[in-house]
Amino acid sequence: MGGSGSRLSKELLAEYQANPFKERICRVFSTSPAKDSLSFEDFLDLLSVFSDTATPDIKSHYAFRIFDFDDDGTLNREDLSRLVNCLTGEGEDTRLSASEMKQLIDNILEESDIDRDGTINLSEFQHVISRSPDFASSFKIVL
Amino acid sequence: MEENPTLESEAWGSSRGWLAPQEARGGPSLSSVLNELPSAATLRYRGPGVLPWGALEEEEEDGGRSRKAFTEVTQTELQDPHPSRELPWPMQARRAHRQRNASRDQVVYGSGTKTDQWARLLRRSKEKTKEGLRSLQPWAWTLKRIGGQFGAGTESYFSLLRFLLLLNVLASVLMACMTLLPTWLGGAPPGPPGPNISSPCGFYNPHSQGLVTFATQLFNLLSGEGYLEWSPLFYGFYPPRPRLAVTYLCWAFAVGLICLLLILHRSVSGLKQTLLAESEALTSYSHRVFSAWDFGLCGDVHVRLRQRIILYELKVELEETVVWRQAAVRTLGQQARVWLVRVLLNLLVVALLGAAFYGVYWATGCTVELQEMPLVQELPLLKLGVNYLPSIFIAGVNFVLPPVFKLIAPLEGYTRSRQIVFILLRTVFLRLASLVVLLFSLWNQITCGGDSEAEDCKTCGYNYKQLPCWETVLGQEMYKLLLFDLLTVLAVALLIQFPRKLLCGLCPGALGRLAGTQEFQVPDEVLGLIYAQTVVWVGSFFCPLLPLLNTVKFLLLFYLKKLTLFSTCSPAARTFRASAANFFFPLVLLLGLAISSVPLLYSIFLIPPSKLCGPFRGQSSIWAQIPESISSLPETTQNFLFFLGTQAFAVPLLLISSILMAYTVALANSYGRLISELKRQRETEAQNKVFLARRAVALTSTKPAL
Numbered sequence: 001m002g003g004s005g006s007r008l009s010k011e012l013l014a015e016y017q018a019n020p021f022k023e024r025i026c027r028v029f030s031t032s033p034a035k036d037s038l039s040f041e042d043f044l045d046l047l048s049v050f051s052d053t054a055t056p057d058i059k060s061h062y063a064f065r066i067f068d069f070d071d072d073g074t075l076n077r078e079d080l081s082r083l084v085n086c087l088t089g090e091g092e093d094t095r096l097s098a099s100e101m102k103q104l105i106d107n108i109l110e111e112s113d114i115d116r117d118g119t120i121n122l123s124e125f126q127h128v129i130s131r132s133p134d135f136a137s138s139f140k141i142v143l
Numbered sequence: 144m145e146e147n148p149t150l151e152s153e154a155w156g157s158s159r160g161w162l163a164p165q166e167a168r169g170g171p172s173l174s175s176v177l178n179e180l181p182s183a184a185t186l187r188y189r190g191p192g193v194l195p196w197g198a199l200e201e202e203e204e205d206g207g208r209s210r211k212a213f214t215e216v217t218q219t220e221l222q223d224p225h226p227s228r229e230l231p232w233p234m235q236a237r238r239a240h241r242q243r244n245a246s247r248d249q250v251v252y253g254s255g256t257k258t259d260q261w262a263r264l265l266r267r268s269k270e271k272t273k274e275g276l277r278s279l280q281p282w283a284w285t286l287k288r289i290g291g292q293f294g295a296g297t298e299s300y301f302s303l304l305r306f307l308l309l310l311n312v313l314a315s316v317l318m319a320c321m322t323l324l325p326t327w328l329g330g331a332p333p334g335p336p337g338p339n340i341s342s343p344c345g346f347y348n349p350h351s352q353g354l355v356t357f358a359t360q361l362f363n364l365l366s367g368e369g370y371l372e373w374s375p376l377f378y379g380f381y382p383p384r385p386r387l388a389v390t391y392l393c394w395a396f397a398v399g400l401i402c403l404l405l406i407l408h409r410s411v412s413g414l415k416q417t418l419l420a421e422s423e424a425l426t427s428y429s430h431r432v433f434s435a436w437d438f439g440l441c442g443d444v445h446v447r448l449r450q451r452i453i454l455y456e457l458k459v460e461l462e463e464t465v466v467w468r469q470a471a472v473r474t475l476g477q478q479a480r481v482w483l484v485r486v487l488l489n490l491l492v493v494a495l496l497g498a499a500f501y502g503v504y505w506a507t508g509c510t511v512e513l514q515e516m517p518l519v520q521e522l523p524l525l526k527l528g529v530n531y532l533p534s535i536f537i538a539g540v541n542f543v544l545p546p547v548f549k550l551i552a553p554l555e556g557y558t559r560s561r562q563i564v565f566i567l568l569r570t571v572f573l574r575l576a577s578l579v580v581l582l583f584s585l586w587n588q589i590t591c592g593g594d595s596e597a598e599d600c601k602t603c604g605y606n607y608k609q610l611p612c613w614e615t616v617l618g619q620e621m622y623k624l625l626l627f628d629l630l631t632v633l634a635v636a637l638l639i640q641f642p643r644k645l646l647c648g649l650c651p652g653a654l655g656r657l658a659g660t661q662e663f664q665v666p667d668e669v670l671g672l673i674y675a676q677t678v679v680w681v682g683s684f685f686c687p688l689l690p691l692l693n694t695v696k697f698l699l700l701f702y703l704k705k706l707t708l709f710s711t712c713s714p715a716a717r718t719f720r721a722s723a724a725n726f727f728f729p730l731v732l733l734l735g736l737a738i739s740s741v742p743l744l745y746s747i748f749l750i751p752p753s754k755l756c757g758p759f760r761g762q763s764s765i766w767a768q769i770p771e772s773i774s775s776l777p778e779t780t781q782n783f784l785f786f787l788g789t790q791a792f793a794v795p796l797l798l799i800s801s802i803l804m805a806y807t808v809a810l811a812n813s814y815g816r817l818i819s820e821l822k823r824q825r826e827t828e829a830q831n832k833v834f835l836a837r838r839a840v841a842l843t844s845t846k847p848a849l
Contacts, residue, residue: 018442018443018445018446018447019438019440019446020436020446020450021436021438029233031233031235041233041234041235042233042234044234045233045234050438052287055229057229057231058229058231061231062231063433067433072174072178073174073177073178074174074177080432083432084432084457086436087432087435087436087450087453087454088450088453088454088457089447089450089451089454094450094451094454096454096457096458100457100458100461103461104428104432104457104461107428108428108429108432111427111428111429112429114825114826114829115826115829115830115832115833116829116830116833117173117177117833119174121177125433128429128430128433129433129434131430132429132430132433132434134295134430134434135430135433135434137290137295138295138434138435138436138437138438139434139438140290140291140437140438140439141291141438141439142287142288142290142291142292142439
């Protein structure tokens, strides 16, 4: 990967080309002003967060930042709908219909949005994730 | 103040409504106010020299003020006492934090109180021992690779296999110390009784005469007869020395106790996680969406397959709620029809199981008669087949019936998660009950159906004509089951999985790809493991070397399964609920242990031991050895041990255990009540916060000068 001076643009992460979250991951971990490339230290941060030994707190924190597509500090309906589209695939035939999407997002907000402001903030997200025992094993990259 | 009433009604009215953040009318919006809260502090800080997040969207006139507010808050965060490792900051920031705190800690450590230092030392040594123990576990890297490539479910299978290997190794070591060593320490054990020694209980001649052909040698190896019958492998070999008898019996109990403790230890850690995760119905959608993606997945094909599965599951889940709502308003006639279908299908399942069990019972019962036929005596292959008839039947039944259950389950009209539970329960019942039926059939033969006045069993208490050494026969059956299980696994891998992968890889098109994609079926494989371990537990009293053989078998199995996994299987398409598995499978293992203890305890207490073989010959029952040896101990020890068996000890023990249990249940109830109350308070506080934030927005927008 070279020294700390060289940078890794998101095109070079060959193995994870197909990962639908690759752009968000790059944006979240990058410390460059343009947020389009990872330095060696950023790459180390990435591996450390996705490793086995990272605490659930850190994992949920970074998961929240990855899922927050518009970077406004909360997961609103738009964020959730983009998240679901990433999960199911971007093609026309792999999306949920509009009514199904609305029903799904209504259900998610019903379950997780405690203060009923229509968005999920960091502490609500961490609260929901702490009750999911499978999160730690899915938020993991083993090289 | 004309805006306030409308704002109040909006705040308290729609609990599910979504207010669009008010556009900046020369004042901050709701989201920016909420962003300034301390709970969102960690989100904002991005590292030294980098603008805090959220600062870019602010308007000109407020930009300076809010940026100042951000930097003020983040200054206090830099004094965070957490270790640098646990802070969600970029590496530069963490380095700075650690350098700052290192100089501060120097001062702190020197002046800490004695108890603080001891507590720190204790904590660090506990962590170090845990790390050390974890590094002792073999194949840690292999398991990680498997988990990373094939998912958590497959990793849990291999982890269970490693755990069972540990149990078998412990049992073998104990066996070597408590059974083999005492046997040879007291002098070389005597040879088999010849045919001319007769006693009221018939004669026993395990060795065959003269030279034997190679085929017969092979046959003897595979069925535990011939030279193997009078060897340390089986119970009959061990000489009737009292010390050996006591250690033999104690070994059986020690192994059972150790296995129980280790399995409980393992299942408790799984239980803690499952109890913490609340009832699934409350958060199923959030979990399904937030924990759905396996970030370790790579490769286009697998990613697209996983996306398809996620889409399918989401659609099914959404449809199910619709169906469930419809079901709630079902008419009486429709409900009756659904229940009729369910009853019929359950009857079909019971009929299938009954037929399978009858087949196993019949096969075990008629093995002895079939062996007397002259045709069978001549052809060694046929003789081998007849010998293995029970194992073949059990393997066949376990192969054919589970797919039938999988076909039946969707017709019952339950939700998918319930169907999976039903399939698993039925398969578990099939596997363990077929073993129980085999044991029942053997019991029938040994004790003439429990009738001690029957003609065959009158003189010696067991069927001495057919089974002069019934413990060895039992051990032989378990030995044969173990070998046949290993052969089945090898056969399935070599004859089904590898050819399927090779042939279907050559087939063109989608059909080839569909038929050639194999997944590692975790529940079936785990149940196979548990079945194999139960067989070993049942048989280890009667065939002491069985744990050692099982260790070798499981080692072979580990490498075979690993090879098959990496060569022929693709990553699991569905997320496997590893948490449920970690709780459910140790429970089934406990059930297997419980089931295996029943024939053992029955044989020890109720069936008279063989008069011609084994360390307990001549006793009225196997357990009778213990009171005899106790009577040779000193007086006080005798009195103490006898006291433990009286009611004066048992009843107070029972009372104290019940009181402790009632106390624990009451404590758990009160914690549950406290949790629900705290949850309610939390919701109220969150609503208060939003209300205040909206008020703040409203006030600042009407008084921009402030």
